[in-house]
Amino acid sequence: MKIIIVGAGEVGYHIAQKLSEENQDVFLIDKDPEKIRRITENLDVQALLGSGTSPEMLKTSGIKEAEMLVAATDSDEVNLIACLLARNMNPYIVKVARVRNREYLKEKELFSQDLLGVDQIINPESVMVETIRNLMMVPGASDVVDFVEGRVKLIGITIKPDSPFAGRQLLSFKGMEGKVLVGAIVRGEQVFIPHGEDTIRSNDLVYLVVRSDELPHEFGFFNLENSETRRVIVVGAGETGSALASALDETKMNVKILDKDAHKCAALAEKLEKVIVIHGDGTDKSLLQEENIGDVDFLVAVTGDEESNVLISLLAKGLGAKKTITRVNKLSYIPLVSAIGIDTVVSSRLSAIRAILQYIRRGRIISVAPLKGEHAEAIEAEALETSDIVNVPLAKVKFPKGALVGAIVRGDEIIIPRGDSVIKPKDRLIILTVQKVLPKLEKLLTVKLDYF
Amino acid sequence: MHPRSIFRLIGLLVLFLGLSMALPLLVSLVYKDGSAWAIGYSMVFTCSAGLLMFLAAYGGGLSYLSHRDGVAIVTLGWLAAGGVGAIPFLISGSISQFTDAYFESLSGFTTTGASILSDIEKLPQGILMWRSLTQWLGGMGIIVLSIAILPFLGIGGMQLYKAEIPSPVVDKLKPRISDTAKTLWKVYILITALEVALLVAGGMSLFDAACHTFCTMPTGGFSPKNASIAHYQSPYFDAVIIAFMLLAGINFSLHYRLLRGEGNVFGKDPECRVFLSMVGIFIVLVTFDIYGSVYASLLEAFRYAAFQVTSIITTTGFVTADYDRWPSFSRYLLVLCMFLGGMAGSTGGGMKTMRIMLLAKHAYQEIFRIIHPHAVTTVKLGGRAVPGDILSSIWGFFVLYLGIFVISAMIMSSLGLDLVSAFSSVAACIFNVGPGLGSVGPVQNYLQVPFMGKWVLIFCMLLGRLEIYTVIVLIMPEYWRK
Numbered sequence: 001m002k003i004i005i006v007g008a009g010e011v012g013y014h015i016a017q018k019l020s021e022e023n024q025d026v027f028l029i030d031k032d033p034e035k036i037r038r039i040t041e042n043l044d045v046q047a048l049l050g051s052g053t054s055p056e057m058l059k060t061s062g063i064k065e066a067e068m069l070v071a072a073t074d075s076d077e078v079n080l081i082a083c084l085l086a087r088n089m090n091p092y093i094v095k096v097a098r099v100r101n102r103e104y105l106k107e108k109e110l111f112s113q114d115l116l117g118v119d120q121i122i123n124p125e126s127v128m129v130e131t132i133r134n135l136m137m138v139p140g141a142s143d144v145v146d147f148v149e150g151r152v153k154l155i156g157i158t159i160k161p162d163s164p165f166a167g168r169q170l171l172s173f174k175g176m177e178g179k180v181l182v183g184a185i186v187r188g189e190q191v192f193i194p195h196g197e198d199t200i201r202s203n204d205l206v207y208l209v210v211r212s213d214e215l216p217h218e219f220g221f222f223n224l225e226n227s228e229t230r231r232v233i234v235v236g237a238g239e240t241g242s243a244l245a246s247a248l249d250e251t252k253m254n255v256k257i258l259d260k261d262a263h264k265c266a267a268l269a270e271k272l273e274k275v276i277v278i279h280g281d282g283t284d285k286s287l288l289q290e291e292n293i294g295d296v297d298f299l300v301a302v303t304g305d306e307e308s309n310v311l312i313s314l315l316a317k318g319l320g321a322k323k324t325i326t327r328v329n330k331l332s333y334i335p336l337v338s339a340i341g342i343d344t345v346v347s348s349r350l351s352a353i354r355a356i357l358q359y360i361r362r363g364r365i366i367s368v369a370p371l372k373g374e375h376a377e378a379i380e381a382e383a384l385e386t387s388d389i390v391n392v393p394l395a396k397v398k399f400p401k402g403a404l405v406g407a408i409v410r411g412d413e414i415i416i417p418r419g420d421s422v423i424k425p426k427d428r429l430i431i432l433t434v435q436k437v438l439p440k441l442e443k444l445l446t447v448k449l450d451y452f
Numbered sequence: 453m454h455p456r457s458i459f460r461l462i463g464l465l466v467l468f469l470g471l472s473m474a475l476p477l478l479v480s481l482v483y484k485d486g487s488a489w490a491i492g493y494s495m496v497f498t499c500s501a502g503l504l505m506f507l508a509a510y511g512g513g514l515s516y517l518s519h520r521d522g523v524a525i526v527t528l529g530w531l532a533a534g535g536v537g538a539i540p541f542l543i544s545g546s547i548s549q550f551t552d553a554y555f556e557s558l559s560g561f562t563t564t565g566a567s568i569l570s571d572i573e574k575l576p577q578g579i580l581m582w583r584s585l586t587q588w589l590g591g592m593g594i595i596v597l598s599i600a601i602l603p604f605l606g607i608g609g610m611q612l613y614k615a616e617i618p619s620p621v622v623d624k625l626k627p628r629i630s631d632t633a634k635t636l637w638k639v640y641i642l643i644t645a646l647e648v649a650l651l652v653a654g655g656m657s658l659f660d661a662a663c664h665t666f667c668t669m670p671t672g673g674f675s676p677k678n679a680s681i682a683h684y685q686s687p688y689f690d691a692v693i694i695a696f697m698l699l700a701g702i703n704f705s706l707h708y709r710l711l712r713g714e715g716n717v718f719g720k721d722p723e724c725r726v727f728l729s730m731v732g733i734f735i736v737l738v739t740f741d742i743y744g745s746v747y748a749s750l751l752e753a754f755r756y757a758a759f760q761v762t763s764i765i766t767t768t769g770f771v772t773a774d775y776d777r778w779p780s781f782s783r784y785l786l787v788l789c790m791f792l793g794g795m796a797g798s799t800g801g802g803m804k805t806m807r808i809m810l811l812a813k814h815a816y817q818e819i820f821r822i823i824h825p826h827a828v829t830t831v832k833l834g835g836r837a838v839p840g841d842i843l844s845s846i847w848g849f850f851v852l853y854l855g856i857f858v859i860s861a862m863i864m865s866s867l868g869l870d871l872v873s874a875f876s877s878v879a880a881c882i883f884n885v886g887p888g889l890g891s892v893g894p895v896q897n898y899l900q901v902p903f904m905g906k907w908v909l910i911f912c913m914l915l916g917r918l919e920i921y922t923v924i925v926l927i928m929p930e931y932w933r934k
Contacts, residue, residue, distance in 0.1 A: 002627075025627040033839065041519075044610055046627035 001025065002066045006052030006082045007073030008035040010331055010349045011098060011124075013043075015070060015356055020045045021435060027061045052082040055089065063089050070356055071097040076104065080116055087117040096120045096359050098352055102239065120359045124352035129243045131346055132325055136229045136253075136298055142205060142344050147380050147430050151212050152407045152414055154183065154378050154430070158343070159204045166202040170194055181209045181416050183406045183432040184376050191376040193404045193432055207378075209406035209430060211414045229297045230254055233321075235282035235312050236303030237264045240327065240348070244300065245275050256291055258282050259303075282312045285319070294320035302327040302346075313342050376434045378406065381445050385425035388444060395419035400437035400444070406430040456509045457517060458524050463505025465529045465598055469536045470498030475585055476540070479659070480578025487576035490544035498536050520931065522611030526595050527926050530914060533594055534558035537586045546579050555898065555906050560586030561594070562917035563799060565673025565769035565886030566909065568899040572678050577659060580676045584666035590917070591670020591700075591799040592640045593617060600633035609633070615922045617797070625705050639707050644669050647696045654688045668693055671700045671800045673769025673886040680894075681759070682772045690755060690772060694762045701727065701766030701794030722834045727795050727805040734761045734785055741782045757782075765789040767801040769886025776893035783889060787876065790883045801884030801916050803853065807846050809833065814843050852920050857882060860908050867902045877901065882912040 001024050005012050008030035016028045016039070026045035029052045030036055039047040050057035052073065063069070069086045071079035076099050083095040097118045099105065105123050134144040143156030159166050170182055185194050186205040192198075200206060230253060234241050237259035245268065248255045255275045259265050262279050269277040280287045282303060293299070299316040301309035306328045313324035325344045328337055334345050383390050389397045394405060394417055408415040409428040415421055423429065433441050473495040480488040517525070537557030541547040547556060552568045559566045560583055569575070575583075589597065595616040599609040609629040626632045644665055651661035663676045677683035681693060699707070702724060709717045718724045738757035739750070747753040756773040763770045764786045775786055793802015813831045820829060830837040857878055864874035869891065876888030877898070887894040892901070901909065915923050925931055 020628070023628070025631075027627055040624075041610075044627075044629050046624055 001068065002062065003027070003068045003070065004029065004058070004061050004063060004066045004086075006030075006069065006071045006079070007098075008032070008039055008047070009072065009074055010329075011352045011356070012070070012072040013039065014331065014349070014353045015072060016045050017043055018353070018357060018435075022438060027066070029057060029061060053078055053085065055085055058082075058085055058089060063093065066090065066093055068094045068096065071095070072352070072356065073098070074100075076101050080118070083118045084116050094119050096122060096356055098122050098124065098356070100125060100239070102126070102243065122352055122355040122359070124348035124355070125239045125243060127351040127355045128240055128327070128346050128348050129247055131351060132244055132300060132302075133247060135325055135344055135346075136232070143207075145378060147378070147407070148409050148414075148428060152409065152430055153210050153212050154406070154432075155208045155210060156186075157206050157208065159200055159202055159206055161202040163202065165200050165206075167199060169197060169199050171196040179210075179214060179416055181404075181406055183207045183209045183378070183404060186376075191434060193376070193402050193434060207432065209416060209432075211407075211416065231292075231296045232256070232298045232300065233258065233288075233291060233293065233296050233316075234300045234302065235259075236301065236309075236327075237261070237268050237277070238302065238304050240302045241300075242268055242271075244302065245272060249273055249275050258287075258291075283308060283315065285315060288316060288319055296321045298323050298325060300325045300327075306330065306333070310337055310340075310342060314340070317341065376432065377438065378430060378432050379438075379441075381429050381431060383423050383425055383427045383429055384445070390423050390425050390427075392422065393419065394421050394423065397423075398444075400433075400440040402437045403431055403433040403441050406432050453524070454517065454521050458521055458528065460506055460509035461525050461598070462529050462532050463502050463507075463509065464602070465502070465594060466532055466536055467499055467502030467506060468598060468601070469533060469589070469594070470495055470500075470502055472585065472589060473498065473540065473582065476578045476582035479581040480576060483577040483659075485576035485578055487540075487544045487546075487578040491540050491578050491582065494539040494543050498539060517611050519611050519614075522615040523922050523925050523931075525612055526615040526918060527914075527923050529595060530558075530561065530918065533561050533586075533590070534910070534914075537561055537582075540579060540582050544576065544579050546575050551903060551906050552899070555910055556583070557586060558910050558913055559881075559886070560584075560672065560674060561590035562884055562913040563587050563591050563670040563672040563767075563801070564881055564884045564913045564916070565667065566881055566892070566913070567674065567886070567897050568901075568906075570897055570899055572676060575676075580663060581659070583674055584663040584672075584676070587670045587672030587674055588644070588666035591672060592637055592704075596633045596636060599630055600637050602630075616918065625708055635708055636704055639704055639711065640669060642711070643696070643699060643707065647692065650692045651689065654686070654692065656684070656689065664693070665696070668696045668768065668770070669700050669799065671697065671766045671768040671794065671798070671884070673763070673767075675770060680771045687755060690759050693770060694759055697762045697766045697768045697770070698728075698731065700768070701762075701798050701800045703795045703797035704799075705797055723795055723806050723809060726809055730792065730805070731762060731765055734765065734789060738778075738782045738785055741785075742778055745779050746777070760786065761789060764885060765792055765800075765802075766794045766798075767883055767885045769880075771887060771894040774893070774895050776889050776895070787879060787889070790879050790885045793883060803850070803883075806833070807849065810838060810843060810846055811850060814847075849920060852924065853882070856912070856915060856920070860912055863908050864905055867905045869901070869905070877905075877909060878912055881909040882916040884913065884916045 003019055003024055004027045005016050006029050008028050012028060016026050020026050020043055027048060028039055028045050029048045029050055031051050033049055036047045036049045039045065048057065048061055063086055069083065071082040073079055079097040079099060083097050086093050086095055095118050099121050100123065105121065134146060135141060138144050138155055141155045142158045145154040182194055184207040185192055232248065232253055232255045234245055234257040237257055241257060245255060245257045249272050256278055257275055258278045258280055260281050265277050265279040278291065293316055299313065299321040301312040301324065303309055309326045309328065313326040316324055323343055325346055326342050328334055328345050328347055329349055331347065331349060334347065337345055405417050407430040408417050408421060408423060410424060473491055477488060477491045477495060480491055534554055534557050537560055538553035541553040541556060547553040555568055593616045595612050599613055613629050624632050625635050647665040647668060648661050651664060652658055660676060667674045675681065681689060706717045706721055706724060735758050738761055739754045742757060743750050743753035747756065759772045760775050775783065791803055792808060793804050794800020796804045796806040810831060810833065817829050817831055821827065831843060860878040861875050864878055865871060873890035873892055876890060877892045880886055880888035880892065892898055
């Protein structure tokens with residue numbers, strides 16, 4: 001598939017990297033010669049120096065034969081104009097645009113076929129708000145991914161050195177079969193799909209596949225705090241912060257939002273019903289103590305400045321906040337930040353990458369979520385009748401090494417599979433896979449080779 | 453540094469080269485020239501050595517290769533290729549000394565075409581085919597071939613590609629490097645097939661046509677005949693080979709665009725225009741210089757001038773006349789041609805037209821700045837500004853070339869070669885031309901060059917083919933520092 005990406009910022013770069021690793025033909029357009037040079041050196045894609053809103057440039061990139069255009073610059077206007085030009089030059093091209101301004105999002109009609117013909121608008125902020133809300137529902141988790149409309153959850157838990165699970169073999173967990181499944185383990189930079197003989201070590205990030213309705217039972221099992229989230233402090237009333245506050249306004253939670261900017265606070269206070277708006281500096285220790293930071297379940301640091309976010313979270317942890325969620329945009333910071341004791345990191349760029357990739361892979365595969373560590377993904381797919389995997393016990397299916405069925409969804413029933421489980425046609429599957437075997441897996445999911 | 457990956461990939465390369473011996477093996481079986489056992493034995497030996505290296509370093513991922521690894525794989529891979537190429541020569545007894553066999557083999561792979569053989573025609577056909585094949589494989593690049601064939605190199609392929617084809621400006625034909633490599637090889641094979649067909653149509657035997665083509669397309673210059681192309685004394689063959697030498701001296705991405713039906717790509721490309729005009733001017737100058745003094749008829753003078761100039765400027769090294777006996781102005785022009793070389797992205801050697809153009813433009817810009825101290829200027833090529841770091845890397849390249857040239861020529865003259873031979877032997881090797889002047893001239897060979905001198909020239913050939921940086925980086929202590 002030929003894909004044109006406009007904008008070689010972090011979002012564009014990472015999408016290009018992912019797609020080129022999957023052997024797609026990627027053309028990346030950017031105005032900055034420095035970025036273009038970095039890409040030519042590091043990625044196996046065609047990097048073109050120029051503007052994504054220049055018709056000439058789009059022509060050179062071969063937009064006529066391209067199947068998809070991803071507009072991922074930091075500027076909404078550039079992204080939308082790139083889509084507009086693309087539609088004019090190739091009516092069949094699929095267009096995905098990253099749009100940050102929430103006002104544009106409300107006017108869905110504006111972007112539908114009549115005006116711009118954008119097929120999918122990705123708003124990293126709203127994706128991030130969704131992620132943060134998910135994390136609040138499962139306190140203790142470092143990462144939560146929803147599947148099948150939220151009925152199956154993939155929960156990432158960091159194993160602490162004092163956890164009873166550290167050092168135990170997966171086989172030794174009795175009574176877990178059919179309820180919870182360890183789907184993937186992230187150890188340092190490595191991600192792998194575990195076998196029964198593998199051992200959990202401390203500091204691993206373990207991904208569990210769980211039915212949402214089973215969730216409360218499993219908490220006890222995994223020593224997770226099963227307390228409902230009641231008190232939340234949000235620091236930073238920017239786009240994300242205010243969107244999050246508005247969303248939480250409708251819940252029963254006790255929410256406070258903090259910002260340095262008096263005007264922002266005033267505007268927000270007008271909009272919100274229950275949420276308490278506080279004008280002050282999030283790095284101010286006495287202010288945080290005044291607002292009872294010690295009793296807070298979650299502190300969400302989403303100011304525009306990522307260094308401040310990290311400091312605020314560390315400070316809050318020190319003052320007794322149970323959990324923190326920190327927004328860090330630079331992807332290269334993420335592993336570092338986890339190392340200095342910050343529980344959970346969200347990133348609008350990572351969110352944008354997730355959302356765009358999900359859209360690109362749509363089709364046979366229903367949805368995709370890259371796991372932390374980036375070299376593994378959880379995918380949701382439908383089992384086709386023609387596929388080799390149906391009507392055979394799972395133990396006998398020749399899955400590529402590094403892929404694992406995490407859950408089978410059959411109508412209302414959700415099965416956490418065992419070796420003797422059988423996949424039926426039309427089942428929806430949640431499969432955890434390392435990226436390397438993704439092409440093989442895609443082939444396996446579609447058709448039997450001898451079918452033709 | 454990933455020594456395991458480096459070792460493993462070189463093993464794979466050796467294995468490939470071993471497999472490619474199947475062609476000369478077939479030739480020797482058809483001609484029953486008695487070298488079949490020697491080639492077969494070399495093939496088995498090389499393949500198993502390659503396989504053993506590959507398996508010995510098994511394990512560990514190949515997913516990531518740094519630029520450092522790329523440099524090591526390419527340089528060491530080429531050195532290994534030289535060794536592999538020497539095996540059939542040694543086993544068949546065609547060349548008795550290892551140094552000579554290695555010289556001949558690396559001269560093949562680097563498409564230099566400098567030979568130590570005095571009676572080429574007495575060699576068995578299978579060995580002659582192998583000698584030509586080394587040039588053909590080396591022309592488009594053995595590493596580029598592996599990138600085209602090996603699917604798992606991914607981004608590592610990019611590092612290797614850049615180390616083997618260090619063109620001033622990266623020219624990717626396709627978004628993916630493996631597709632780019634495949635495309636280049638397809639174009640290369642297509643033009644090769646065309647030349648074989650045209651030579652056979654003119655009455656050359658299939659074997660000779662194949663051998664000559666395998667040495668024309670990579671701008672190599674080995675010939676299975678003692679007298680090179682002069683053996684045939686045929687204007688038709690001269691014309692065909694001139695045409696294909698020119699094609700080989702032109703950037704292959706232009707050929708690709710031509711084949712895709714883009715029309716007048718040669719005329720539109722600024723580098724190509726300069727290259728073709730240079731060839732034209734040199735031919736005219738040499739023609740008038742040798743008209744009357746060497747050849748009585750203008751047409752004859754033109755024919756020999758055209759062949760020699762094209763052969764030298766594209767760094768092929770085929771000959772139809774002993775230009776060492778031409779007037780000194782012509783000889784000077786031919787040495788200048790060696791230095792200039794073909795276009796960037798061609799199979800030719802030398803400085804490359806693009807570098808010459810950019811250096812000239814940059815020099816002019818400096819002069820312009822003295823006249824208009826406040827003028828804002830950029831060096832442009834084909835309407836596009838060339839970044840300053842590319843210019844400075846070309847200056848660095850130029851200085852290194854000169855430095856190595858001066859030092860190597862000094863060593864050669866200290867070994868007892870006369871001045872002309874010392875200089876021209878180094879020029880002919882570092883610019884991958886082949887025949888030089890004086891005692892290494894077109895009707896002479898490199899056999900009498902002292903042992904030490906041969907190794908200096910081997911080093912020069914490799915430097916020239918990999919365009920200096922890739923090789924020189926590896927001998928820097930800084931490279932090995934962790």
